[in-house]
Amino acid sequence: MGAKVVTVTSGKGGVGKTTTTANLGIALARMGKRVVVIDADIGLRNLDIVMGLENRIVYDMVDVIEGRCQLRQAMIKHKQFPDLFLIPAAQTRDKTAVSPTDMIQTADKLRTEFDFIIIDSPAGIERGFRNAIAPADEVLIVTNPEVSAVRDADRIIGLLEANNKGPGKLILNRVKAEMIKRGEMMSPDDVTDILAIKIIGIVPEDEGVIPSSNSGNPITLNENSRAGQAFRNIARRLSGEEVPFMQLNETGGFMQRIARLFSGGQSE
Amino acid sequence: MQEQTVAIKGIKDGLLIALSPTEEWQSITTDLAARIDQQSAFFAGARITIDVGERPVPKHELSSLKALLERRGLSLWAVLSDSATTVDAAQALDIKTTTPVPIPGREDADDSEFNPEEDGTPGVMIKRTLRSGRTVNSSGHVVVLGDVNPGAEIIAAGDIIVWGRLRGIVHAGADGDEDAIVCALDMTPMQLRIAKYITTSPVDKRRNPKPEMASVRKGQIVVEPWTY
Numbered sequence: 087m088g089a090k091v092v093t094v095t096s097g098k099g100g101v102g103k104t105t106t107t108a109n110l111g112i113a114l115a116r117m118g119k120r121v122v123v124i125d126a127d128i129g130l131r132n133l134d135i136v137m138g139l140e141n142r143i144v145y146d147m148v149d150v151i152e153g154r155c156q157l158r159q160a161m162i163k164h165k166q167f168p169d170l171f172l173i174p175a176a177q178t179r180d181k182t183a184v185s186p187t188d189m190i191q192t193a194d195k196l197r198t199e200f201d202f203i204i205i206d207s208p209a210g211i212e213r214g215f216r217n218a219i220a221p222a223d224e225v226l227i228v229t230n231p232e233v234s235a236v237r238d239a240d241r242i243i244g245l246l247e248a249n250n251k252g253p254g255k256l257i258l259n260r261v262k263a264e265m266i267k268r269g270e271m272m273s274p275d276d277v278t279d280i281l282a283i284k285i286i287g288i289v290p291e292d293e294g295v296i297p298s299s300n301s302g303n304p305i306t307l308n309e310n311s312r313a314g315q316a317f318r319n320i321a322r323r324l325s326g327e328e329v330p331f332m333q334l335n336e337t338g339g340f341m342q343r344i345a346r347l348f349s350g351g352q353s354e
Numbered sequence: 355m356q357e358q359t360v361a362i363k364g365i366k367d368g369l370l371i372a373l374s375p376t377e378e379w380q381s382i383t384t385d386l387a388a389r390i391d392q393q394s395a396f397f398a399g400a401r402i403t404i405d406v407g408e409r410p411v412p413k414h415e416l417s418s419l420k421a422l423l424e425r426r427g428l429s430l431w432a433v434l435s436d437s438a439t440t441v442d443a444a445q446a447l448d449i450k451t452t453t454p455v456p457i458p459g460r461e462d463a464d465d466s467e468f469n470p471e472e473d474g475t476p477g478v479m480i481k482r483t484l485r486s487g488r489t490v491n492s493s494g495h496v497v498v499l500g501d502v503n504p505g506a507e508i509i510a511a512g513d514i515i516v517w518g519r520l521r522g523i524v525h526a527g528a529d530g531d532e533d534a535i536v537c538a539l540d541m542t543p544m545q546l547r548i549a550k551y552i553t554t555s556p557v558d559k560r561r562n563p564k565p566e567m568a569s570v571r572k573g574q575i576v577v578e579p580w581t582y
Contacts, residue, residue, distance in 0.1 A: 237504060237505050241486040241505060244484075244487055247485075282483065
């Protein structure tokens with residue numbers, strides 16, 4: 087059946103779904119995989135910006151579904167990776183323009199030609215979320231080590247289980263080792279204690295993420311970024327590799343980071 | 355729906371059919387036949403006990419009722435009645451007039467017999483973790499084999515037992531039963547209610563959790579080690 091359809095969701099907004107989708111897409115493409123990323127956040131599209139493809143959009147997902155163009159025409163090829171494509175969301179419409187069946191049919195058309203189809207889900211638990219998970223073979227739940235984000239992740243996992251898509255795997259994003267050490271932030275163990283699902287990635291907080299997203303060059307393209315490394319590790323795990331988790335406490339303080347910089351920027 | 359002249363329920367020994375003691379016999383038997391024909395799959399092969407209450411049923415009527423059932427593949431096993439006429443008729447036709455297990459709500463002549471079966475009270479069993487946003491409402495007890503996560507909610511008229519970590523909201527004795535209890539292996543509910551009383555968990559995070567039981571005593575909820 088070809089491609090594996092992976093949906094990235096979270097419940098809560100702003101935890102890093104789009105960043106994760108863009109970085110996984112690029113990390114998988116770097117590994118030589120054929121990848122399509124789909125922005126399912128109809129009406130609030132972002133993935134094109136983070137991937138640096140904003141100015142190339144002619145057609146979008148809704149144009150495909152409503153028959154104004156062929157699926158091929160809405161697929162935007164990445165600047166750097168010829169086997170990486172983006173299907174953008176419509177900006178002028180809302181979630182009701184797409185149905186779960188539309189998503190399943192679109193994914194099925196792409197399955198034979200690709201290795202991975204990654205769907206960026208909107209926040210929330212309404213229609214957009216249901217659209218995004220409908221075609222999923224695997225669901226990744228992004229959360230931050232905060233009580234509110236974990237609560238929403240728990241709700242999402244429950245909904246996934248109710249829809250026979252669960253329980254999914256967890257990506258713990260924006261983890262600050264220093265704060266965990268001081269007891270000010272939930273540790274990965276604290277989070278899995280509540281959610282009781284498998285973690286597929288722990289992404290450290292990295293100030294490089296925001297500028298890289300703004301400039302359309304996802305952080306995983308930066309060899310020296312630990313967050314980028316974490317996303318590359320997740321991509322390898324998605325492809326079935328066993329990759330050990332990075333040591334969190336290596337983030338270190340400012341001086342250590344300077345030292346790393348001078349020692350060639352090796353972060354692991 | 356017309357008035358119930360024929361009431362059917364399952365009992366340990368098959369089906370118990372209670373026939374109205376006042377309605378005209380002819381229309382009752384017609385109703386009964388219609389009910390059986392409508393739901394023949396439900397009745398198939400069942401052993402039938404008929405309760406006619408105080409109605410005196412003469413032998414020929416009972417005999418034709420027996421034949422009516424047998425034509426539909428059902429055996430008339432016992433007839434319960436407070437009328438001597440009916441009991442005599444049944445005995446003449448070699449039909450039992452008592453059941454080995456007493457029928458609830460029917461005072462049998464010999465109430466001295468000890469019933470070893472514990473009736474218990476009904477409830478629901480949930481064999482999974484209740485995640486945020488899930489709710490359980492029950493008019494009986496609720497047993498959860500798993501955790502109750504923050505944001506999940508259980509409301510039960512009876513007791514609540516959590517074989518796992520209780521971190522959501524629970525309300526036992528929701529209809530006002532102050533004897534209701536809440537048990538959990540790790541009792542740290544966001545909010546715990548029993549009948550009209552409410553409490554929350556202490557803020558300090560206790561490690562090394564123990565099974566505990568909450569109940570109402572002297573107008574407040576007390577939580578103590580769960581020892582049985």
